[in-house]
Amino acid sequence: MSDRDWIDEQKDQSVSDRLAAEALIVDVDGFEGPLDLLLSLSRSQKVDLRRISVLQLAEQYLGFVNKAKALRIELAADYLVMAAWLAYLKSRLLLPPDPTEDGPSAEDLAAHLAFQLERLQAMREVAARLMARDQRGRDFFVRGQTEEVARSRKVVYSAALIDLMRAYARIRTKDEFRPFVMDRHDVFTMEQALDRMRGLIGYVGDWSDLESWMPEGWDAHPMRRRSSLAAHFAAVLEMAKRGQIQIRQGETFAPIQIRRKEGE
């Protein structure tokens, strides 16, 4: 439908159109949803969509739905949802506003519906204007005989998005098995510390700082130092409990010292 047709159609609305609107009843299939139907019904009011009576429109729509019911025409659910909403809106529009009620006023809701109709109508009009434009392959044309473009070779490395996603998935999947290897890189466990201290305890004859017993390479990185210190502290506590060593600390935050328990 072109622009022109549209305008003509708007102008030519008459009693016959209203009769046609009545005939809508037998042709629900012709509508693309309740909003489309509302827009068609609104044409019978013959006013600018901005001045449309939403109350009247709601009544028309409800009338339509009732007739459809009487004729045992099955209406899709969204038509019935719209009917329920319009019935609610109609009752709100007819009753004096309830000052205690929260939320939008009936007028706001009606205005929004009018906005939706106006917007749909506007989209229809611009769609018609768009389709009425000169179109490629119909009104104007491209070069019929394009010229071969000679090709010289150049190697380019490429990858598709799917390759990228696969690669990333591969890495991330690998990650999910890695904690047991990778994440322990910086962790010194108590078991390791126990094993180690058991081997070393024979050499701890006199009081010495626990920190001097840290394994090589575990004192440079702060995370590793903390982990190994904690593990060794826990290990010496365990050993003390077993009566293998003695522990002492001069005061809070002073170095912790250990020595082999005499007689071991």
Add this chain to the structure above:
Amino acid sequence: MSETEQSLFDAPPIAEQERMVEAILFAAAEPVTVAELERRMPHGCDPAEALAYLRRRYEGRGVRIVRVGDAWAIRTAPDLGYLMQKEVIEQRKLSRAAIETLAIIAYHQPVTRAEIEEIRGVAVSRGTIDQLLEMEWIRFGRRRMTPGRPVTFVVTESFLDHFGLESARDLPGLKDLRAAGLLDSRPLPGALATPGDEDEASGQTELFED
């Protein structure tokens, strides 16, 4: 070294550059970007300037130099379309739903499927979107930064080319629609404002207002 090279390969005179652009545009069916022209022309050329001259030269002729987004093409003058019956391509008839969906995408872009449905008041069938994608009149735009990160749709250069538009800003009636507030995203009163609103506004600004 590079200075010597420079002087050896001085840019050709602008008239010559104009010929080059003419030859390249004539040889191609699809629009050619300025960047592509620059790649194909000798070093130091200014295809944009050459294009301006060429465009003027073809004013009122049987073919015209037209702009399509960032690219340029030669197309026959629309008033001569009646001579081309032989060239007319049978166009696939678009359904009313497809035409409306296309218009909504063009005027509201970037727009999500939910928004298209809200404007039309009816569900958009998968086939409609597929058809428009297949015709290469629409494509996926950025994801909306709202919950669910829905994809958006925008129109393509080939859409612009088909309808003879220089850019999406030149859509018929766009200004009037915007002035009338009909392109605003206006939620149902009382409904929670969707966090997408901000985003949408800025998305459109980017597209149409700079």
Add this chain to the structure above:
Amino acid sequence: MSETEQSLFDAPPIAEQERMVEAILFAAAEPVTVAELERRMPHGCDPAEALAYLRRRYEGRGVRIVRVGDAWAIRTAPDLGYLMQKEVIEQRKLSRAAIETLAIIAYHQPVTRAEIEEIRGVAVSRGTIDQLLEMEWIRFGRRRMTPGRPVTFVVTESFLDHFGLESARDLPGLKDLRAAGLLDSRPLPGALATPGDEDEASGQTELFED
């Protein structure tokens, strides 16, 4: 209609006929004979004369009107044939190391080399990074404000172009990968933030929006 009526009385002016010939030759899929021109143009036209004018008009231009057998066509001027060359691109797949490195940069940018190595669990060769830099798919980002101020890598516009993405945010997230069957196990607790997580989004904002 008016054209037909007019042609009953007198032929269009020769300048107009020239436009017609120009448009027909331009759009035709093969060379057009004078007889065919005559059939397609309004009654009373003299295509041979119009052609002669058109030929003269295109003398010295980027394209010429040439005779092919007993038909006519528009062709590139022979001296500009060299413009009709395009480098053809032989596609080769990126190595596994390169694509993994690229993926990590795309998903975690800005990212340092040490971080790439930590994520891959393997050292990244200088050559891999160089290759990606040379392809202009990655570039140097801001220096990290940490000891040693290591350089970071980010992906480029041409990367986005190649993969058809509007922004790095549009990369499918881990959730999408999992939905596509590319990732099958549960998420790693405490794993690095993935695109779509708030964390990363803000990092990317810094990158893309200033």
